[in-house]
Amino acid sequence: MIAAGSPVQRIGCNQTSHYALVRALADGTARIDPWQAETCDKSYFDGHFYSNKAPGLAFVALPPYLVLDALGAVPESPRTAIWALGLCSTLLAGAGLLLLMRRSAERVAPGTGTAAAIVLALGTLLLPFSTMLFAHVLTGLLLFAAFLVAWESRGSGSDARLALAGLLAGLAVVVEYPYGLISAVIGVYVLTGPSRVRSGLLYAGGAVAGVIPLAAFNAAAFGSVTHLSYQNGVLAAGQSGHDVVLESQVRNGTVFGVGPPTLEGLADLLASGRGLLVATPVVAVALAALPLLWRRGHRAESALVGAVLLVALLWNSGLDFGLGNLLGGDVPGPRYLVPVLPFLALPLACALRTLPRTTGLLAAISVITMVAATLTEPLLGTDETRVWFERAHDGELTRTVLSLAGLGSGWAAALPAIAAIAAMAALAAGAVSWRRGTDAWWQALAAAGVWALLATVLPELTYEEAGASVTTQAALAVGASLLAVGLLAFAALRQRPAAP
Secondary structure (H helix, E strand, C coil), X not given: CHHHHCEECCCCHHHHHHHHHHHHHHCCCCECHHHHXXXXXXXXXXXXXXXCCCCHHHHHHHHHHHHHHHCCCCCCCHHHHHHHHXXXXXXXXXXXXHHHHHHHHHHHCCCCHHHHHHHHHHHCCHHHHCCCCCCXXXXXXXXXXXHHHHHHHHHHCCHHHHHHHHHHHHHHHXXXXXXXXXXXXXXXXXXXXXXXXXXXXXXXXXXXXXXXXXXHHHHHHHCCCCCCCCCCEEEECCCCCCCEECCCCEECCEECCECCCCHHHHHHHHHCCCCHHHHCCHHHHHHHCHHHHHHCCCHHHHHHHHHHHHHHHHXXXXXXXXXXXXXXXXXXXXXXXXXXXXXXXXXXXXXXXXXXXXXXXXXHHHHHHHHHHHHCCCCCCCCCCHHHHHHHHCCCCCEECCHHHCCCCCHHHHHHHHHHHHHHHHHHHHHCCCCXXXXXXXXXXXXXXXXXXXXXXXXXXXXXXXXXXXXXXXXHHHHHHHHHHHHHHHHHHHCCCCCC
């Protein structure tokens, strides 16, 4: 809580759009006309401005805002106000995910839950996005909770749990529309269990109930349950605030900005300077450990995790939102993949049991990178992630809660977050059974060396903007990334099965 709650991050269009909707809802409307100039993430419909975000996060942040407003305590600074609302929404969602990831990892490989949860919380994009008012962490909490409830229902046969799983999956759509795809994947998982028809109907019924708040919002805001806030997006504000509005949701071969998957997109997501496997190599270990999860007898669950990640990668690789990249703007990594990262807790638990040294070393690299991003400026204006370390070296850190008390934004103000992160890292290291695994330190060092090589070479293959070689370079980048994951999987499967 301290690690993610301390930074008071710089804000951008995404956060200000959510904040505008919160203030509008507090006034009893969905129209953000008084605050439309404060954000570039907006839509224009029937003479009024609206946030182009799904309303779920604003629904969650509204009660604390109303309390602050009633007390006359809403900060005048939007940056501080957004931080305060984030404490009551994204931070709490991140804390909930930490507990759920621990529970799931412990179920797969007893004794690994604490380490797996902390590694994912500190060493992936979950850390920086738990400090900002984006919807991704809350979406991840709802989707992962839906899966865990569905998983537990397979043993109990509980109708209530199946309906609850569907409800949680439906609520995830209220927070972020595209993750209905992941809700559908979880639905397929439900259908592989006992009493398929009954289970499917219960899950579907719960999902329908879950999206009722979205239908009600759409009807009240736009006069139609099917009208989404994505529609009529403002492409150029100009003098009027809506000089260029997207009139059709089908353009450039995409629907709502989603087109066919591309190799170039996959290369960006996996192998660019801020790519998933480059910035957070512990993800590669978790992906490589999926066969270990299968070997432990969790076959349906390993198939689900693989399917969730594959679906997320494919739809993300086909995005065309006019952002200049598929990562979602000046963010520390592919933010649209954040909601599926908690699912890695299951295979990561297997990796910590079988390859603790390799996993630990690559996790340390990931944690250092994500901590540097979080404590400096996660919202980058460049693909060069070395800026995080340059800023850290120069003491140019983000503001923290102590900054609000007048302590500036240097190392002294960051000490509470640093101390909390160090304590969590020590707890994770102490929870790992280093002797139980069968990988040697030379193997761990070799894996780190391969990562260093790929982290140097692969981003160069994704920076080309045009030319006949772009597809070839993207194919090389994706191929090298998959080969690295495959080699890790081969190394894991060669180890003798670890004791339970």
